[in-house]
Amino acid sequence: MPELPEVQTIVDALKKSIIGKKIKSVDIDCSRVFSQSKVSFKKGLKGKKIKNIKRRGKFLIIDLTENQTLLIHLGMTGGIFFSNKNQSHKKHDHLIIKFSDKTQIRYHDPRKFGKVIKVTSSNINKIPEITKLGPEPLEISQSEFVDIFENKKGRIKTTLLNQRVLAGLGNIYSDEALFDAKIHPLTKTDRLKEKKLLQLHSSIQKILKNAIKAGGSSIDDYLNIDGEMGLFQFQHKVYGREGEPCKVCGAKIKRIRISQRSSFYCPRCQKLSTPP
The missing domain is CATH 1.10.8.50 (Helicase, Ruva Protein; domain 3)
Structure with a gap:
């Protein structure tokens, strides 16, 4: 299972690759890892821009414009991959976010134990997945x-x-x-x-x-x-x-x-x- 260093490595790399980019389209496979319907999820992301990317525990947090945030937990075998060009759907790709400049990120998870949650940014500190977490190991005194x-x-x-x-x-x-x-x-x-x-x-x-x-x-x-x-x-x-x-x-x-x-x-x- 990806732990804090792996998630932080992903966060640091994504910050250099997708901040400021506009979401053109969203492809979804396997509803099991998503917190809401495909239609609602896609509608909530399309047209938004990437504002910031951070981490909380093992959660990857992607802040979007218009008060929207994505929480991604990689589970046992999940990963996030970036491509400079549109690639065809691969087996175990459950979320593909395509940007207006033809780059994309893919959430890939063979065992499907991860989760993807879309929330209102202002409510992120109210959802159980975040509120139940203890202090950050690198920040605790x-x-x-x-x-x-x-x-x-x-x-x-x-x-x-x-x-x-x-x-x-x-x-x-x-x-x-x-x-x-x-x-x-x-x-x-x-x-x-x-x-x-x-x-x-x-x-x-x-x-x-x-x-x-x-x-x-x-x-x-x-x-x-x-x-x-x-x-x-x-x-x-x-x-x-x-x-x-x-x-x-x-x-x-x-x-x-x-x-x-x-x-x-x-x-x-x-x-x-x-x-x-």
């Missing part, structure tokens, strides 16, 4: 981070994946941040001392910034808007490296299941001080 995490129950890996606690982290970057902070993923969140929480705050921000700089991680389906791979997967210390030697100590990386998700860690660098 040290003190706010400690205040939120020091009283949370449950394992730290599960807490980090909770979008109501912190918006944008997923399996990849929570594993990498926990390794960087030398915290076992099964550690109880409320047992982490302030010093360790501050270390985790620093690790999360460092890992995310480095991942954005590298264009995200291309795991499974993720590609940027030009169809190119991100490069941060080559910097992964633990994620997806079960059985391989730790790049720090040489111990074999282990994989366990936490909340139905695979978690990767180094048993030597990330020791569990108390029973889970």
Whole structure:
């Protein structure tokens, strides 16, 4: 699933490619990923111009003229692709927005777990998908981070994946941040001392910034808007490296299941001080 760095990479690239462009036409396939009827959706977009593009958690937010906004969540396998010329419809393309200068963007999602929502811009902070999100990992202060995490129950890996606690982290970057902070993923969140929480705050921000700089991680389906791979997967210390030697100590990386998700860690660098 594309996480914060992948979505931010898409946002940064789209800002350079489509800001100010006028929507000429909209093609839709697979109503499952849309929040309203095809007719209403198309009518609401045609003729509008792209004002701004930003991110909230794992949501891509495209602000249009006339008080309209598009929210796009990429789900497990979704991607946004840009083309300088009109291309024919491809399998798994569920939304094609064509601009007056003959460029276009395509929302591509093989597994159809993503969603596309059109809302009134002035109401964006009232819809559940946005209001339920926690603070942004790259914006949250040290003190706010400690205040939120020091009283949370449950394992730290599960807490980090909770979008109501912190918006944008997923399996990849929570594993990498926990390794960087030398915290076992099964550690109880409320047992982490302030010093360790501050270390985790620093690790999360460092890992995310480095991942954005590298264009995200291309795991499974993720590609940027030009169809190119991100490069941060080559910097992964633990994620997806079960059985391989730790790049720090040489111990074999282990994989366990936490909340139905695979978690990767180094048993030597990330020791569990108390029973889970």
